[in-house]
Amino acid sequence: MSKTPTYVTPEALKRQEDAIERIAALPGKPQTYHIVTYGCQMNAHDSETLAGMLEGMGMREAQDRLTADLVLFNTCCVRDNAERRALGNVNWLKELRRGNPDLIIGVCGCMVQQPQMAQKILKQYPFIDLAFGTHNVYELPEMLEGLLTSGKRAIHLAEEENQIAEGLPMKRQSAHKAFITIMYGCNNYCSYCIVPYVRGRERSRRMDDILREAEGLLQSGVQEIMLLGQNVNSYGNGTQETFPALLKALDALGVPRIRFMTSHPKDLSDALIDVMASGKHIARHMHLPVQSGSDAILAAMNRHYTREKYMERVASLRRAVPGIGLSTDLIVGFPGETEAQYQDTVSLVEEVGYDSAFTFIYSAREGTAAAKLPGQLPESVTGERIARLIRTVEQGTQRAHASMLGKPEHVLVESISKRDGAMVSGKGSRGITIVLPGSQEDIGKIIPVTITQSAANTLRATRQTEGE
Secondary structure: OOOOOEEOOHHHHHHHHHHHHHHHHOOOOOOEEEEEEOOOHHHHHHHHHHHHHHHHOOOEEOOOHHHOOEEEEEEOOOOHHHHHHHHHHHHHHHHHOOOOOOOEEEEEEHHHHOOOHHHHHHHHOOOOOEEEOHHHHHHHHHHHHHHHHHOOOEEEOOOOOOEEOOOOOOOOOOOOEEEEEOEEOOOOOOOOOOHHHHHOOOEEOOHHHHHHHHHHHHHOOOOEEEEEOOOHHHOOOOOOOOHHHHHHHHHHHOOOEEEEEOOOHHHOOHHHHHHHHHOOOEOOEEEOOOEOOOHHHHHHOOOOOOHHHHHHHHHHHHHHOOOOEEEEEEEEOOOOOOHHHHHHHHHHHHHHOOOEEEEEEOOOOOOOHHHHOOOOOOHHHHHHHHHHHHHHHHHHHHHHHHOOOOOEEEEEEEEEOOOOOOEEEEEOOOOOEEEEEOOHHHOOOEEEEEEEEEOOOEEEEEEOOOOO
16 A cells, blocks of 8 residues: 655755755855766766755865865665675775865665665764665755754754655756656565665656656756656545556646656556557657566566566557557566576567667675575576577567668757767657767757668658658
């Protein structure tokens, strides 16, 4: 059951605003900051909020951690290697501070929210000045003010995870693309996943607040909005609001392009498919993580759908939205996975024909149900399986790209091509990178094109002329 969310009080938010103003007036405050972000788009969006607060304090962004007065690591703990990389980089900064004793080092995010991590930081990483979890992001100003005025470390972890903070300052990374988080947390408790334990139970923002934020972005010139949530399909559970209704309202608002991540197959409703089919501005793409093609492994993962059900949802999507692009997440080496079960995943990838896929070797995370399962597979087996799976995915990507030759697309131009200054690149509706002739003036515009060439990771296109 989703939690009914409570909201950070106006008084608490006012305390943060006041702390921002006081820090801005401090003569000895840090002048520059650098944020290192690990993990998903939700972490990237949290980093935009952190940057917005730091900018309000009068700091400017440093190009790298070497030139910053304050370095903040916004961490991920979904994969073990992401956690190890973050802690390794934090240790590297310990050496850097020997030459810069005033350097402030902070860590935040999912890794910090794990049980016992605060105690570990206190004991094993005494050079870390700031540490706070996913539920404390809005409290950064008060924590930093306390550190700057008293010199005492600030290690904060909120046990109450269902508060939502509205109206925080933000420094967005793009003028023409923006994230909007529509919900927090997850109720699914997939047996391999740590997210529900560090992000909390599902709680959804009010639709009016989301639409107000989207309208402001639209007025500022944003061309594409990405809606974020651990499982956007279950947005509004326990309320009168639903994800299809939210999408329909955003589409009517006139946002030029709407994307969303991530969708859980068990919650992909006919109502959502209908809205995608009828919407004028909803991207023809869905990220639909399958994880495995084996029913036995899906059951062990606690995914609540079968291969047959997943394929039925894919077929319904493609009937309703011709030409829709699909991407997915895949895990190999789940405890006890046999070669035959692995082959079920390979055959599913071949059958669906994804545009792309994120492929992972199973990573045991302490505190999850799967970490206790027998049959943990050796690296020699998982490494060989992931290599084979990647080849299969790449072959599917090549076929998907080739099928788009001669087809129309719309590209949101993001940058000048690194290889050819007379070309620009951006993403089409299906989320695939497309290169086309253009100039700086095209950046931030959505341009109609015709696909002319396909390659492993990109497509090439020509601009459509009037009347095409």
